Amino acid sequence: MPPDPAVSETRTAVRRTLASPDAAPFKGSPLVVACSGGADSLALAAATAHVARQAGVEAQAIVVDHGLQVGSDAIAARSVEQLAAIGMSAQVVEVDVDGMGGLEAAARKARYVALRAERPSGSLVLLGHTLDDQAETVLLGLGRGSGARSIAGMRSLDPPWARPFLGVRRTTTEAACRAQGLEPWHDPHNTDARFARVRLRTEVLPLLEEVLQGGVAEALARTARQLREDCDALEEVAETELSRVRADHGLDCAELRPLPAAVRRRVLRDWLAEEGVPEMTDAHLRAADGLVADWRGQGGPALPGDFVLRRAHGRLRVETAGRKPPNG
Numbered sequence: 001m002p003p004d005p006a007v008s009e010t011r012t013a014v015r016r017t018l019a020s021p022d023a024a025p026f027k028g029s030p031l032v033v034a035c036s037g038g039a040d041s042l043a044l045a046a047a048t049a050h051v052a053r054q055a056g057v058e059a060q061a062i063v064v065d066h067g068l069q070v071g072s073d074a075i076a077a078r079s080v081e082q083l084a085a086i087g088m089s090a091q092v093v094e095v096d097v098d099g100m101g102g103l104e105a106a107a108r109k110a111r112y113v114a115l116r117a118e119r120p121s122g123s124l125v126l127l128g129h130t131l132d133d134q135a136e137t138v139l140l141g142l143g144r145g146s147g148a149r150s151i152a153g154m155r156s157l158d159p160p161w162a163r164p165f166l167g168v169r170r171t172t173t174e175a176a177c178r179a180q181g182l183e184p185w186h187d188p189h190n191t192d193a194r195f196a197r198v199r200l201r202t203e204v205l206p207l208l209e210e211v212l213q214g215g216v217a218e219a220l221a222r223t224a225r226q227l228r229e230d231c232d233a234l235e236e237v238a239e240t241e242l243s244r245v246r247a248d249h250g251l252d253c254a255e256l257r258p259l260p261a262a263v264r265r266r267v268l269r270d271w272l273a274e275e276g277v278p279e280m281t282d283a284h285l286r287a288a289d290g291l292v293a294d295w296r297g298q299g300g301p302a303l304p305g306d307f308v309l310r311r312a313h314g315r316l317r318v319e320t321a322g323r324k325p326p327n328g
């Protein structure tokens with residue numbers, strides 16, 4: 001009997017990602033599925049187990065227990081049982097979440113650190129993000145005025161991370177679970193209307209679908225892909241330009257100025273990161289760019305990490321706050 005269409009779609013998605021040219025260095029490497037026990041990552045585990053068996057490669061799952069809610073250990077244990085039913089061995093990794101920068105973000109950070117540390121060396125870690133997650137990320141980014149890179153969403157392959165389901169709808173992962181007799185865990189956070197992402201999913205996207213007569217999630221995912229291609233091209237150009245405009249431990253303003261703003265700001269961002277300036281916001285970057293594009297002899301902006309940007313003798317330099325050479 002041919003497999004259920006949803007099951008086929010999930011398997012094809014995993015096969016395609018592993019067969020992509022960028023995944024070639026990982027051919028034959030072990031596969032690790034990051035499994036929360038939810039429908040997306042459970043369907044991913046089932047598809048990966050099947051594809052791995054056919055290809056003769058090792059596959060296992062990691063379930064992260066963030067310890068944030070009562071009974072999180074029981075939820076993790078249930079996920080391990082579901083994984084055992086599809087023939088995938090799993091380990092539970094407990095992490096400490098410090099709550100810095102918000103609980104959600106801290107949990108995510110701890111999860112990625114643990115997955116990276118626990119995976120067998122040389123393996124790919126498969127994550128269950130779907131097309132719906134991608135669409136929500138794009139829409140949230142647009143609404144918050146984020147930069148192109150963050151609206152460009154997630155990559156399907158960004159070693160050691162792989163996201164085979166970025167073209168698969170959430171309804172398909174749910175159907176694939178049902179068809180395989182799997183019982184996903186329903187995270188109460190996914191329906192908690194205090195989260196902007198949840199309201200976007202349950203209120204905004206359905207309304208947009210109605211107004212635009214369907215296809216919105218796919219369209220947003222397409223926007224993400226196009227932007228990603230544009231961003232990649234711009235970043236390549238910026239890398240080349242950065243090596244050209246370097247001068248005397250700084251940057252040459254006369255060489256920088258004629259560059260298109262999108263390239264110039266990327267050059268500045270990459271160079272400032274290289275100089276050790278942390279967490280640049282868009283406002284910092286614009287102020288830094290003002291020293292090049294709109295130079296009127298002004299003082300340089302203060303940057304995060306107690307750094308100051310200065311323009312002297314036609315060169316940009318990063319200094320720690322306190323030292324002041326003459327402007328020029």
Ligand SMILES: Nc1ncnc2c1ncn2[C@@H]1O[C@H](COP(=O)(O)OP(=O)(O)OP(=O)(O)O)[C@@H](O)[C@H]1O
Pocket residue numbers: 033034035036040041062063064065066108111126127128129133
């Ligand atoms: N507790 C967990 N243990 C293992 N993997 C997990 C866990 N939670 C999430 N994941 C992995 O991350 C994927 C995305 O999950 P989710 O959308 O909940 O994450 P998020 O909080 O939005 O963060 P991010 O999207 O950056 O991973 C899941 O499909 C799964 O592969």
